[in-house]
Amino acid sequence: MENWTSPLGTGPLLGIALGAIVVLxxxxIRFKIHPLLALTVVSALTAFAARIPADAVLDVLVDGFGETLGEVALLVGLGAMFGRLAEVxxxxxxxxxxxxxxxxxxxxPFALGVASLLFGFPIFxxxxxxxxxxxxxxxxxxxxxxxxxxxxxxAAALSTMHVFLPPHPGAVASTVLLGGDVGLVVLIGVxxxxxxxxxxxxxxxxxxGRRIVLxxxxLLTGGPQTDDDETGPPPRPRVxxxxxxxxxxxxFANTLAATLADTGAVDPEAPWVVLPQFLGATPVALLITVLVATWVLATRRGRRAAFVEDLLDNALKPIAPVVFITGAGGMFGAVLIASGIGDALAGTLGATGLPVIVSVFLVAAILRIALGTATVTITTAAGLLGASVVEAGLGPVQTVAVVLALAAGSSIFPHVNDASFWLLGRLLGMDVPTTFKTWSVIKTLISxxxxxxxCVVFVLASLAG
Known part of the structure; x- marks a missing residue:
């Protein structure tokens, strides 16, 4: 697959992608086929229709499924365990x-949103x-x-911070590829x-939310509710x-250590640099949080070991459909990427002749709708237009505005080829039409x-310059 190029042009590839989404x-929605089965079958048919080599189709499907699970399953599982401990x-x-x-x-709702803005700054x-x-x-x-x-x-607050601000990977990648300053992106991005x-x-x-009452x-309330060994009042809010x-x-310690190592300010092999990078990796940080929460919220409060084990085991059972359907959504997105749709679109959109900030937004938006993954969208769009942005001779603030426009484009209209569409919809008990009415519209408004x-930042910077 590394050297394979689709024999189809942009038109046929887009037609295949559109047809696959409609069939899905x-x-x-109409025939009530389980999403896991529908996504798997349509992904395979799409791969063959796009003329991906037959001996590579299974690898594309499995790799797309496995890569998504690798990113999501552990986080969702540990998060469910933490949630169950906090609930009980x-x-x-x-x-x-x-x-x-x-x-x-x-x-x-406003209080939860503000808390999420703060909490979402450093965490994916x-x-x-x-x-x-x-x-x-x-x-x-x-x-x-x-x-x-x-x-x-x-959820919208967490997503907004994830899209626009470093140290999140998309924001960092676009800042580097478009020649922006990370510190300035953080300042103006906020x-x-x-x-x-x-x-x-x-x-x-x-x-x-007030019109669609679910x-x-x-998810966080299954399993045992009481334990004879429990003593004392609930934990204090500060705990x-x-x-x-x-x-x-x-x-945050991971991000700081990685930044200092990348800039050469410290020895990247030093133990005090390597250790926080390991402990601060997102899955490890969540694992440590669950272990600490197990002690603070359960063991120290007199919960029996057998009760805690049963509690955590039951926390994982309700999330199995969420994890599998999310993995299948990632598999469908991987097929669309492997088919060459992204490269075909990028080549076509690169010569639009529009103002640079508009071109960056449109390229990112169309790639996001076609491919369904923000990281690939940002990398592709920034790689395609990075040279033209640098050659445009923009000022530092104008460049930041272009970086933010690219981030905005990569956020637009998540749908069935996006793993997060399935993750959020299934966790909240929404069907597909409801997920479109809520999450897809919210993300489009954010975009x-x-x-x-x-654009306002770009214009003001142009006038000031």
Whole structure:
């Protein structure tokens, strides 16, 4: 597959991709075929239709499925364990009570969103979402009104920070490839990301969440509820906050150590540089958090070992469909990438002749819709247009505006070829049409508002220059 090039042109490849998406939606929505089966069959048929060599089709399917599981399964599993511990110990309830008492019932979604903006700065979307989920679910049960009105603003906040700001991988890659300054991207990115969340995501999230009222899923409430050995009142809210901050601190230490090593400021082989990079890797940070939470919320409070084991085991059972369907979504996206659609589109879109900030946004947006993965979208678009952006002689702030426009484009309209579409939809108990009405629209609003604000930054920098 490394040296293989599709014999089909851009038109036929796009037609195949569009047809595959239509067949997939009809199979899932109209004929109620299980998404795992539908995604697997359509992925295989799409691979053959795109003329991927027959002896490579299975490798593409398995690699796409396995790579997605490698990124998602461990994070979701550890997050579910943490959530179950927080739920049964009363820790989630204690923190949710504190939030509601401080902000009130009606402003609970806003409070969760603001907390997610802060929490999402250094932590990747999937990991941060799974750690926040028990708090969000508990607030939703306390306040009422359904799960979406409380979860969507928080998820949108985490996603906005993940898209626009370093140290998240897409933002770092686009900054480097387009010749931007990381520090300036962080500074201006915050000024763009926060209003983007509030104007583009928060209002719609609350509006649609109050109109589509879904019950709080039982993902974190299965299994044992009581234990004769339990003693004492629920943990104090500050204990829960400390547990939430633990992975944040570890991941931030990882980022700092990696940055110092990459810039040559420190010896990259020094133990005090290598150790925080290992401990702060997202899966390891979550693992440490779960182990600490097991001690703080269970063992130290008198829970029996057999009870804790049963508790954690039951935490994993409800997430199996989520993990498998998310992996299948990644498999479908991998087939679209392997078919050469991204390269064909990139070559066609590269010569549009539009203003640089508009070209960057449109290229990223179209690639995201076609391919379904933000990281590949950003890398492809930035690699294609990076030279032209550098040659345009833009000022530092203008370059930052272009970087943010690229990030905005990579956020637009997630759908069935995007693993996060399935992850969020299944975790919140949404069917496919509801996921389109909620998450797809929210991400598109984030994209459009983020692009508009990036253009404002670009124009102001041009006038000042």
């Amino acid at each position: 939606l009809v199979a899932i 110990s009363g820790a989630a309830g204690a923190l949710s009570d504190a939030l509601v008492s401080r902000f009130g019932d009606r402003r609970a 979307f999937d990991a941060a979402f799974m750690v926040m989920l028990p708090i969000i679910f508990t607030v939703a049960r306390r306040v009422g009104g359904g799960v979406l009105v409380h979860t969507l603003p928080a 000024l763009v990301a926060v209003p983007t969340w509030y104007l583009g995501a928060y209002f719609y999230s609350v509006w649609i 019950p709080v899923p039982e 829960v906050v400390g547990l939430l901050l633990l992975p944040l601190v570890l991941i 459009l508002v983020g692009f508009a604000l990036s």
